[in-house]
């Protein structure tokens with residue numbers, strides 16, 4: 135890692151301990167979107183991690199560190215930082231997003247199109263001077279507070295992925311409205327909502343023909359980031375469980391002396407290292423400019439499942455104490471289910487892997 139990566143990593147660790155960990159249970163309980171914490175993350179330099187010039191490996195390390203404290207906040211920051219990166223790569227000023235004055239969002243999914251993203255129906259049409267967009271986007275992270283939208287829309291009915299372009303849409307403006315925040319099993323700090331666009335002004339960011347390819351390329355990186363975040367959650371869960379079993383006693387000895395628990399925790403530690411291996415292999419391949427679609431799909435398939443299985447193991451090893459919300463374990467466990475759906479479901483990862491395997 136270069137000096138910049140080490141600096142950001144340290145900033146992430148410090149930020150997680152000061153600004154995330156102490157508040158995350160409250161954000162979840164009160165269903166709060168932590169906009170001020172996003173701004174503070176910007177001030178700490180953490181939203182810069184997706185700008186051109188930063189390696190994806192560095193970004194994964196930062197998001198792994200932050201997700202150990204809270205997955206939902208970290209996913210919100212990852213989408214926000216991703217929006218700043220896209221603006222910078224397309225010659226637009228990312229500063230207001232980096233500072234947290236504006237919140238960024240990635241808008242692909244619709245009420246009628248998720249996995250089958252080429253079936254989106256939000257329409258983009260040229261009105262001579264510029265572009266206008268109409269449609270509804272669903273499951274938009276940061277939707278409750280966003281004003282910078284990277285919106286994917288169809289520019290030619292019936293042309294499938296070839297007609298999809300990416301637009302830069304800014305709020306507030308007439309016709310643009312967020313729906314109410316979603317009520318969820320967990321992850322309220324992601325600020326999920328629908329976004330309605332009715333005859334909204336839009337600027338073309340990525341033209342038809344390249345828009346869908348760009349979405350797929352960005353999704354490879356997003357999958358590595360989600361995998362890294364799952365490593366962060368599991369890593370923290372394991373640390374907490376190990377500390378607990380060393381001090382808690384039953385039948386006259388520390389829990390750590392029971393072989394059943396030792397084996398369960400050893401399996402968790404092994405799967406954590408396997409998840410990290412897949413994750414950082416995928417991220418390094420993307421950094422090197424190699425085709426990493428399968429590597430990213432494998433990391434995204436493995437790491438959330440490993441985290442889900444073994445966060446449950448960690449809670450089990452702690453008994454009832456593992457369920458208390460002053461520990462992040464139950465919150466992390468609920469978020470592993472979200473990690474198995476966002477940025478492509480498990481089945482979508484299997485499709486990618488099997489298609490290549492059987493080609």
Ligand SMILES: Cc1cc2nc3c(=O)[nH]c(=O)nc-3n(C[C@H](O)[C@H](O)[C@H](O)COP(=O)(O)OP(=O)(O)OC[C@H]3O[C@@H](n4cnc5c(N)ncnc54)[C@H](O)[C@@H]3O)c2cc1C
Pocket residue numbers: 213240241242243247248249250272273274275276321324326472475476477478479480481482485
């Ligand atoms: C917490 C969270 C945050 C999100 N944030 C964003 C965001 O910021 N921006 C955004 O655009 N989207 C976002 N999404 C949406 C996410 O990308 C979609 O949920 C995801 O792509 C899956 O789409 P779907 O939920 O509509 O499921 P569907 O596509 O309806 O799929 C339902 C089920 O069918 C399976 N399935 C579908 N097709 C196949 C097939 N060919 N073969 C086998 N099985 C199949 C799926 O794997 C799944 O199990 C978010 C989702 C979540 C949960």
